[in-house]
Amino acid sequence: RMLPSATAHKFVAAAQKLRVLNALRNPSVGLAMTSSQYDEVTAAGIVARLVAMKRPALASSICTYVALENSIQAFARASRAAAFVSSSTPENTKLSDSQMAEVVIAMLTKEDAGSTTSDTTRNKRPSSQHTALLNRGAYAAVALAANKAGRPGVSSLLLMLETSVKEKVPALIEIGAFADAAAVAVSVWDADLLFLTLTSFEKACLQSSSDANQGRIKFIDMIIHKFTPEAMNLLQSYYRSSNNSMASPGSTIDNETTLMNLLISSQKFIEAGSHKAISSFSKDKKKNRHERIPIIKEASRVFGLGKESVFQKVATDEYCELLVDQDRLRAQYNSPLVAPESSSVTYTILSILKHAASCESPNAVKKLYQDADRLAKKYRVPEKRLWYLKVRGLSESQQWSSLRVLADSRAKSPIGFKPFAFAAIRGKQAIGEIMRYVERVTDPDERFDLFCEAKLWKRALDEANKLRDTSKIIHVRSLCNSSEIQGICDGLISQLS
Numbered sequence: 001r002m003l004p005s006a007t008a009h010k011f012v013a014a015a016q017k018l019r020v021l022n023a024l025r026n027p028s029v030g031l032a033m034t035s036s037q038y039d040e041v042t043a044a045g046i047v048a049r050l051v052a053m054k055r056p057a058l059a060s061s062i063c064t065y066v067a068l069e070n071s072i073q074a075f076a077r078a079s080r081a082a083a084f085v086s087s088s089t090p091e092n093t094k095l096s097d098s099q100m101a102e103v104v105i106a107m108l109t110k111e112d113a114g115s116t117t118s119d120t121t122r123n124k125r126p127s128s129q130h131t132a133l134l135n136r137g138a139y140a141a142v143a144l145a146a147n148k149a150g151r152p153g154v155s156s157l158l159l160m161l162e163t164s165v166k167e168k169v170p171a172l173i174e175i176g177a178f179a180d181a182a183a184v185a186v187s188v189w190d191a192d193l194l195f196l197t198l199t200s201f202e203k204a205c206l207q208s209s210s211d212a213n214q215g216r217i218k219f220i221d222m223i224i225h226k227f228t229p230e231a232m233n234l235l236q237s238y239y240r241s242s243n244n245s246m247a248s249p250g251s252t253i254d255n256e257t258t259l260m261n262l263l264i265s266s267q268k269f270i271e272a273g274s275h276k277a278i279s280s281f282s283k284d285k286k287k288n289r290h291e292r293i294p295i296i297k298e299a300s301r302v303f304g305l306g307k308e309s310v311f312q313k314v315a316t317d318e319y320c321e322l323l324v325d326q327d328r329l330r331a332q333y334n335s336p337l338v339a340p341e342s343s344s345v346t347y348t349i350l351s352i353l354k355h356a357a358s359c360e361s362p363n364a365v366k367k368l369y370q371d372a373d374r375l376a377k378k379y380r381v382p383e384k385r386l387w388y389l390k391v392r393g394l395s396e397s398q399q400w401s402s403l404r405v406l407a408d409s410r411a412k413s414p415i416g417f418k419p420f421a422f423a424a425i426r427g428k429q430a431i432g433e434i435m436r437y438v439e440r441v442t443d444p445d446e447r448f449d450l451f452c453e454a455k456l457w458k459r460a461l462d463e464a465n466k467l468r469d470t471s472k473i474i475h476v477r478s479l480c481n482s483s484e485i486q487g488i489c490d491g492l493i494s495q496l497s
Helices: 006-025 035-052 056-065 070-086 090-094 097-109 119-124 128-134 138-148 152-159 165-174 178-187 191-208 212-225 229-241 255-265 269-279 289-303 310-333 345-358 362-378 383-396 400-407 418-426 431-438 444-453 457-467 470-479 483-496
Strands: none
Touching: 006 035, 006 056, 035 056, 035 070, 056 070, 070 097, 070 138, 097 138, 097 152, 138 152, 138 165, 152 165, 165 178, 165 191, 178 191, 178 229, 191 212, 191 229, 212 229, 212 255, 229 255, 255 269, 269 289, 269 310, 289 310, 310 345, 310 362, 345 362, 345 383, 362 383, 383 400, 383 418, 400 418, 400 431, 418 431, 418 444, 431 444, 444 457, 444 470, 457 470, 457 483, 470 483
8 A cells, every 4th residue: 555645645734724724714713814824823722722712612623633632632622521511501401410420521531423533633542541641630620610510419420530639639629528638638648738628628617607716616627527537637737836827817716726626626635735735835935934834734624634644634733733832942942043943853852952052050951851851742752762862962062961961860771872872982072981881881792883983992802802703803903003903903813713
């Protein structure tokens, strides 16, 4: 079979151009132009102009006739289908939603049965496996037209066939199917589309009610019961990261209040109470401690709403009481170093013990010690921790006489005397003061460690010799640079070997 000559191709192209120009010149269209104008505008431009003139059927026919690109053909078919569903002819009004959807699908996926196509056009016709790809966005566009024409059922059926998420989600938002839009955005893990859905839904709720508070309540209720958990988590993250200046326009409620309402309505009392308590530590609340106590009390109230947050409520109540006690102690002793702001019970007790070093009156010192014991009893500080605090506080504030009194008290030390000895060693006390506590340590291994810490090498070697432990002697030899001590170590090692 012989291929058509170049002259034959030119003849066919000229005939096609002439037919298109005649169709455009038709009085019902009224788009008369010359051949040169047609060449400048191009066939794709002609299609765009016809669609703008609301002549989508002719635009679709021209696309097929001159075999334009598949994307342009899909655009023309979508415009034709949108015009079809928007029309209110008697035939359209008699069609059910499913019948109307079938007609639209046929328009988007098939060509007119009566259209004349060339061999080249047939070869470029898209296959069925590429139809969904070619029509990406077309179903959404037609669905919006159907929704505007008062056919929401048709719109929903067409959107089920849309494969472009970026077109489908805005279309679902436009028709008011916010929960479905959120589900589609979550299915492809697109946080931007999900956030767009949430903000659009919030705006719609606020505009649907004359009372902004009622609109916000409706918004929160729908988010909890109709939207996916991912949507709620994203909304919480947004409210946590945004400040009050980013509250929605027209709303009298700030984002922090909205977040609290959202968490409480979803019965997440631990998260709600924790957020409220943490907000009391923000920079603006830290400047005025009197503003923190009401916020913490509100956090306690929120914790009290749930059965699983009993521990959090008790801890919050105790912290609130601690803040009051700290204010009282600072005012009583007129010193910011006593019970510093935002300090724990442990550090509060430690600060009281250290402050006693600056008092000259024995009665004032005794009163401070009593306040420390009273605070420890009130907040159920374990006995061992209290003794460790006393050893640390007295030693760091150089109250060595009080430390001796504590060690010699009638009450048996629950922590032993090793912490006393370590405190004396680190406080660089005299050997006699150190030995006062070391001699009361009964464990030989602990005594050895204390002698090494104090660099009393001969005493450490005596303990190691009593234990007949060669490894301890070697340990002393590695720590000490004295040739005399190293010689004693070598002698002991040879005796024990």
